Amino acid sequence: MLINSEILATGAAFPEKTVYSYELDEKYGHPVGTFESKSGVQSRYYISGEETAAKLGAKSAVQAFKKAGLKIGDVDLILGASGTAEQAIPCTSALIQKELGLDKSGIPCFDVNATCLSFLTAYNTACALIHAGQVSRVLIVSSEIASVGINYENVEAASLFGDGAVSVIVQKNEVSDERGLLGFHMETYSEFSDCCEIQGGGTKLHPRLLGWDLPKDDPRFLFKMDGPKVFKIAAKSMSNFIDVLSSKAGFGLDDIKLFIPHQASSSALTLMQRRIGLDDDKFFKYNKNYGNMIAASLPLGLHLALEQKLIGRGDKIMMVGTSAGISIGGAIIQL
Amino acid sequence: MLINSEILATGAAFPEKTVYSYELDEKYGHPVGTFESKSGVQSRYYISGEETAAKLGAKSAVQAFKKAGLKIGDVDLILGASGTAEQAIPCTSALIQKELGLDKSGIPCFDVNATCLSFLTAYNTACALIHAGQVSRVLIVSSEIASVGINYENVEAASLFGDGAVSVIVQKNEVSDERGLLGFHMETYSEFSDCCEIQGGGTKLHPRLLGWDLPKDDPRFLFKMDGPKVFKIAAKSMSNFIDVLSSKAGFGLDDIKLFIPHQASSSALTLMQRRIGLDDDKFFKYNKNYGNMIAASLPLGLHLALEQKLIGRGDKIMMVGTSAGISIGGAIIQL
Numbered sequence: 001m002l003i004n005s006e007i008l009a010t011g012a013a014f015p016e017k018t019v020y021s022y023e024l025d026e027k028y029g030h031p032v033g034t035f036e037s038k039s040g041v042q043s044r045y046y047i048s049g050e051e052t053a054a055k056l057g058a059k060s061a062v063q064a065f066k067k068a069g070l071k072i073g074d075v076d077l078i079l080g081a082s083g084t085a086e087q088a089i090p091c092t093s094a095l096i097q098k099e100l101g102l103d104k105s106g107i108p109c110f111d112v113n114a115t116c117l118s119f120l121t122a123y124n125t126a127c128a129l130i131h132a133g134q135v136s137r138v139l140i141v142s143s144e145i146a147s148v149g150i151n152y153e154n155v156e157a158a159s160l161f162g163d164g165a166v167s168v169i170v171q172k173n174e175v176s177d178e179r180g181l182l183g184f185h186m187e188t189y190s191e192f193s194d195c196c197e198i199q200g201g202g203t204k205l206h207p208r209l210l211g212w213d214l215p216k217d218d219p220r221f222l223f224k225m226d227g228p229k230v231f232k233i234a235a236k237s238m239s240n241f242i243d244v245l246s247s248k249a250g251f252g253l254d255d256i257k258l259f260i261p262h263q264a265s266s267s268a269l270t271l272m273q274r275r276i277g278l279d280d281d282k283f284f285k286y287n288k289n290y291g292n293m294i295a296a297s298l299p300l301g302l303h304l305a306l307e308q309k310l311i312g313r314g315d316k317i318m319m320v321g322t323s324a325g326i327s328i329g330g331a332i333i334q335l
Numbered sequence: 336m337l338i339n340s341e342i343l344a345t346g347a348a349f350p351e352k353t354v355y356s357y358e359l360d361e362k363y364g365h366p367v368g369t370f371e372s373k374s375g376v377q378s379r380y381y382i383s384g385e386e387t388a389a390k391l392g393a394k395s396a397v398q399a400f401k402k403a404g405l406k407i408g409d410v411d412l413i414l415g416a417s418g419t420a421e422q423a424i425p426c427t428s429a430l431i432q433k434e435l436g437l438d439k440s441g442i443p444c445f446d447v448n449a450t451c452l453s454f455l456t457a458y459n460t461a462c463a464l465i466h467a468g469q470v471s472r473v474l475i476v477s478s479e480i481a482s483v484g485i486n487y488e489n490v491e492a493a494s495l496f497g498d499g500a501v502s503v504i505v506q507k508n509e510v511s512d513e514r515g516l517l518g519f520h521m522e523t524y525s526e527f528s529d530c531c532e533i534q535g536g537g538t539k540l541h542p543r544l545l546g547w548d549l550p551k552d553d554p555r556f557l558f559k560m561d562g563p564k565v566f567k568i569a570a571k572s573m574s575n576f577i578d579v580l581s582s583k584a585g586f587g588l589d590d591i592k593l594f595i596p597h598q599a600s601s602s603a604l605t606l607m608q609r610r611i612g613l614d615d616d617k618f619f620k621y622n623k624n625y626g627n628m629i630a631a632s633l634p635l636g637l638h639l640a641l642e643q644k645l646i647g648r649g650d651k652i653m654m655v656g657t658s659a660g661i662s663i664g665g666a667i668i669q670l
Contacts, residue, residue, distance in 0.1 A: 083424060084423065087536065088419065089531065089536075089659045091448045110521075114426055129463045148541035149543075187442075190444070206483035207549050223424070
């Protein structure tokens with residue numbers, strides 16, 4: 001299978017404030033080194049002041065438009081691809097359209113959400129819409145504010161996350177060469193849905209249903225993760241998952257230039273690398289200064305690998321991750 | 336354009352509790368008739384007890400599977416298509432998978448969100464994924480709990496909404512006849528994003544950022560609507576929008592058996608009908624006993640029209656609506 005399409009450009013934007021792991025150690029009363037040792041994350045970005053998901057998303061999109069040599073807004077669709085939303089209503093992509101100054105443009109906006117796999121799902125959706133002739137060029141924006149939902153009681157989960165946004169512009173490939181989506185595969189196992197969740201924020205624990213009375217640091221509104229369990233599921237499924245994905249694409253690990261894994265945590269990355277047996281130069285780790293940026297994490301890998309010229313036109317890459325749900329998802333892409 | 340696909344079956348589920356407009360009049364101290372006169376809604380359903388979006392969604396899906404003669408779970412994808420979420424994380428479709436007892440199935444789940452246009456956007460996405468050969472059969476579930484976010488200070492907006500869920504199963508059309516999506520069009524104008532919103536529930540007004548201190552009935556966590564403005568935008572754009580949609584599909588109002596509008600409110604429906612000049616038998620109104628069920632509203636029209644045999648195989652229908660964003664969207668479908 002091939003969906004002919006082209007990744008035209010990427011852009012990334014981060015909050016102004018860098019937060020070092022030793023600062024979190026100090027703030028939450030742990031010995032220096034605790035936060036970093038749990039996650040492998042040395043520093044990450046947290047929003048402050050007026051920074052929002054839509055603003056960061058728009059900033060990353062402006063960078064992508066510039067790099068593509070396009071004027072801002074020269075797309076047929078804006079796809080929001082975040083695991084978190086800025087508001088309950090409307091969808092974040094509409095708020096990003098506004099921040100881009102495209103508020104009178106009429107460019108359609110909708111969001112795709114598969115938590116940490118939202119980018120891959122949105123990329124797959126964009127490729128299908130291009131293939132169906134519905135659109136020619138799509139802006140995909142993953143913009144995540146993880147910091148507001150961190151539960152510092154759980155040092156392991158707390159140490160992982162960072163805020164940031166990544167934009168990717170995908171367009172129809174007009175040339176006859178083979179570029180685009182070679183294969184996509186995803187599996188969801190909701191038996192583990194409570195291993196990774198934020199219960200609040202939706203209609204189930206709406207403040208009205210709670211009598212408008214939230215205890216301070218109410219854990220129901222913070223991210224809860226059963227790390228070891230997620231780890232175990234991912235470890236158990238990964239090899240078989242990659243086999244299925246490879247057979248769908250007709251290409252496997254031997255054919256790819258770079259494997260970009262979701263940057264869940266350093267220990268998860270180490271385990272994944274060992275399981276699939278890739279050398280360091282083919283297995284991309286980049287969480288040290290960013291943390292896990294939820295759905296923005298996978299496209300950040302794409303962005304950084306392109307910027308660092310680890311990959312380029314014609315190369316095949318594999319992007320694979322796990323997400324709350326729990327889902328496992330991946331794509332093989334020819335650049 | 337035609338994306339060959341088939342709407343195989345639909346299902347709907349509602350909360351146990353019916354809420355009459357006169358009950359709301361009494362409860363909120365208005366003369367009897369106030370709530371109904373504002374919206375044209377005589378009764379709607381509100382959740383109570385343990386009812387949730389995922390449970391209602393699963394109930395509607397079970398009905399659709401049964402009507403299709405399929406065993407529960409005989410699909411390649413579960414697409415959540417709601418304007419509201421049950422939890423911040425994970426996506427609602429994963430929670431629906433769980434309620435369906437498919438928690439070990441691996442069926443991929445993701446959500447598509449364009450507020451009230453989420454169903455149409457998800458249907459369009461499903462058709463594109465079918466066209467690309469990625470999936471053969473998709474369960475789309477719109478499940479909405481509007482009642483928790485109603486601001487009863489604004490009688491006009493408060494009178495409109497109801498809770499409920501609708502499922503639609505779409506599959507590849509194996510027969511050589513022309514069935515499926517004939518045309519889809521959507522426009523988003525975020526200059527009006529603050530005309531229809533719930534500011535809270537996402538990362539921007541997370542309880543942590545508010546010091547975990549929410550005033551009772553905090554309007555930021557309730558639905559806010561500038562009715563007259565939305566009305567004006569819809570009225571101004573509708574005729575031109577339908578022209579564009581018709582030209583994309585190659586079929587227009589004269590070719591369709593039934594026009595299914597989003598049931599925003601009775602006055603909006605009256606205006607829309609006048610603007611586009613359709614007789615009562617071609618313009619479907621069904622909000623009287625359901626209200627506006629957000630994204631579940633448009634597929635409810637499809638479900639009711641099929642149940643009432645107003646439409647059937649081979650008929651062309653047009654589904655059009657507005658949503659927060661603000662977006663206008665529509666599809667022309669051959670059944």
